[in-house]
Structures are given as structure tokens and as C-alpha cells.
Amino acid sequence: MSGHSKWATTKHQKAVTDSRRAKAFAKLIKNIEVAARMGGIDLSGNPTLVDAIQKAKKTSVPNENIDRAVKRGGGLTGEAVDYSTIMYEGYAAHGVAIMIECLTDNKNRAAAEVRTTVTRNGGNMADPGSVAYNFHRKGVVVVAKGNNVTEDDVLAAVLDAGAEEVIDEGDKFEVLSEVHDLVATRTALQSAGIDYDSADVAFIPQLKVEVDAETARKVFRLIDALEELDDVQNIYSNYDVSAEVMAELEAENE
Numbered sequence: 001m002s003g004h005s006k007w008a009t010t011k012h013q014k015a016v017t018d019s020r021r022a023k024a025f026a027k028l029i030k031n032i033e034v035a036a037r038m039g040g041i042d043l044s045g046n047p048t049l050v051d052a053i054q055k056a057k058k059t060s061v062p063n064e065n066i067d068r069a070v071k072r073g074g075g076l077t078g079e080a081v082d083y084s085t086i087m088y089e090g091y092a093a094h095g096v097a098i099m100i101e102c103l104t105d106n107k108n109r110a111a112a113e114v115r116t117t118v119t120r121n122g123g124n125m126a127d128p129g130s131v132a133y134n135f136h137r138k139g140v141v142v143v144a145k146g147n148n149v150t151e152d153d154v155l156a157a158v159l160d161a162g163a164e165e166v167i168d169e170g171d172k173f174e175v176l177s178e179v180h181d182l183v184a185t186r187t188a189l190q191s192a193g194i195d196y197d198s199a200d201v202a203f204i205p206q207l208k209v210e211v212d213a214e215t216a217r218k219v220f221r222l223i224d225a226l227e228e229l230d231d232v233q234n235i236y237s238n239y240d241v242s243a244e245v246m247a248e249l250e251a252e253n254e
Contacts, residue, residue: 023227023228023230024059025056025059025061025065026230027103027233028052028055028056028059028061029056029061029065029066029069030083030103030233031052031055031056031103031233032049032052032053032056032066032069032070032073033069033070033072033073033081033083034073034081034083034103035048035049035051035052035073036049036069036070036071036072036073036074036081037073037074037075037081040074041070041071041073041074041076047183049070051186051198051199051200053066053070054196054197054198054199055197055198055199055200056069058197058198082105083103083104083105084103084104084105084107085101085102085103085233086101086102086104086107086110086111087099087100087101087102087132088100088102088111088114088115088125089125089126089127089128089129089130089131089132090118090123090124090125090126090131091123091124091126091131092121092122092123092218092219092222092223092237092239093122093123093211093215093218093219093222094209094211094215094218094219095209096209096211096215096219096237096238096239097126097131097134097135097205097209097237097238098118098123098131098222098223098226098235098236098237099131099132099135099203099235099236099237100114100118100226100232100234100235101232101233101234101235101236102114102229102231102232102233103231103233104231106231109231110229110231110232113229113231114226114229114231114232117222117225117226117228117229118222118226120225121218121221121222121225122218122221122222123222132203134205134206134207134238135203135204135205135206135236135238136203136204136206137179137201137202137203137204138164138176138177138178138179138201138202138203138204139176139177139178139179139180139181139182139185139199139200139201139202140174140175140176140182140198140199140200140201140202140204141158141174141175141177141182141185141186141189141196141198141199142172142173142174142175142196142197142198142199143172143173143174143175143189143194143195143196143197144171144172144195144197145171145172145173147195149173149194151166151168151173153192153194154166154173154175154189154194156192157188157189157191157192157194158175158177158185158188158189160188161177161181161184161185161187161188162177162178162180162181162184162185163175163176163177163181163185163188164176164177164178172197175189176204179201182199182201183199185199186199202234202236203236204236205236205237205238207238208238208239208240209238209239209240210240210241210242211239211240211241211245212245213245213248213249215239216239216241216245216246216249217249219237219239220249223235223237
């Protein structure tokens, strides 16, 4: 299992507690607010908002919360929505690279919390560009397995829409494309009658670092700690965990 996906979509998941669910909902709501502010509330002209809403619904965010977020982002409630995106770079154990994407209304707070969390969990911050060069921005559409949808079905649907690769991640398929082909790719899936869970822009590592169980524990502990921060929106990494190591870690959590 490679670390190019957002941590929340990997197979190594903790039991979802109420507090973790609340944090996940808050981050999805923030995505909706920003998408509405940047592109307006008309879904027909704002594919980013469409995808943000789709992901929130798939994660069971209540419809009333979604509607309020759209209105806030669109300036219909009089509330200010002013977030900045900041990317931090660093290293976890064994030289595993991490990119930490923050969406925040307080840059100083975000920087201090990220730095403290990385340091306390055995990582190191890195200079801008020293990690990012190994990551490319790609469109990623996640299709859950089920309803007899096969890899060939997904490939056939997206081949002419600009998709580059379909990856079997065990419980789901990930369809990679150039960023400008993301909307066309997920539209092609819809046209073929294939439901998708999310469509996002993500950072995909070009070179991966294979890790053993002990290193994986350290990397996952750092990522979990970062996920707890309100300002952290997404985390990308280049760890590569074998099926055997993942099975060992999952057995420990049972």
C-alpha cells in the first residue's frame, strides 16, 4: 500500500470515534465553503463544489450542514469565509516524505501547531521544495468496489476521458488523471453508470519508500497526530507498505 492517498482513505483506519467524525465533517464542510466562495454556488458552473458536496454526502455529512456551508461560502449568510491554503513539507521516520496541506484562517497558528506535532512525533520539517519535487499533482477519482464493477469496467469508462491509470487498492479503485482531466474522468464514470466516492486533486509520489512494521507504526502515529489538527486538511506521503506488514499492523489493532 503506497502513501499517495489521503490518510482518511487508506485501509489502515482507526475506529471512528465521535470526535474523529466531527473533525472529518468539519474539514469536509470547510472544503465546501471554500469551493463556494471561489466558484460560486451554481453547481452547473462549479465542478469543484460538486465534488466537495459529493464527498461530504458519501461521508454522511447531514444535508442541512452541507446546505449551510454552501450558503456561508457563497456569502448568503453574512459570515466571513476567509481561508488560506498552505503546504508544509517534512520527513517522518526512515526518510519518509510528508506533505501537509493546511486550510486555515490563522497562518501563525497553523505553522506552530504543525511544527510542534511533527517534532513531537519523531519527524522533521523540511525546506520548501525539498520534498515537493517528488510529488506530482494529479486528479484522483475513487470508485468503491461493489455492484459487480470490475477494473475492466472502470478502464473502459475512463479511457477516452484522459485517465492515465486505474489502480486496484483492495477495497476500491483509484483513477488517476491530469488535473485538467479530472472533471471529464468522473463525468465519464457517471455516464457509464459507475458511482464514485470522491474526485480530488492530490499529490502523488514519484519515488516511494518501502517501510517495515516498526517504521510504519512511527509514520502512522505522526500522520494520525497531524490529522487531529483542525487546520490540517490533507496529508500526502511516499511510504510503501507491503500486504504482509499491513496485515501485521491490522492484527495489532483488532
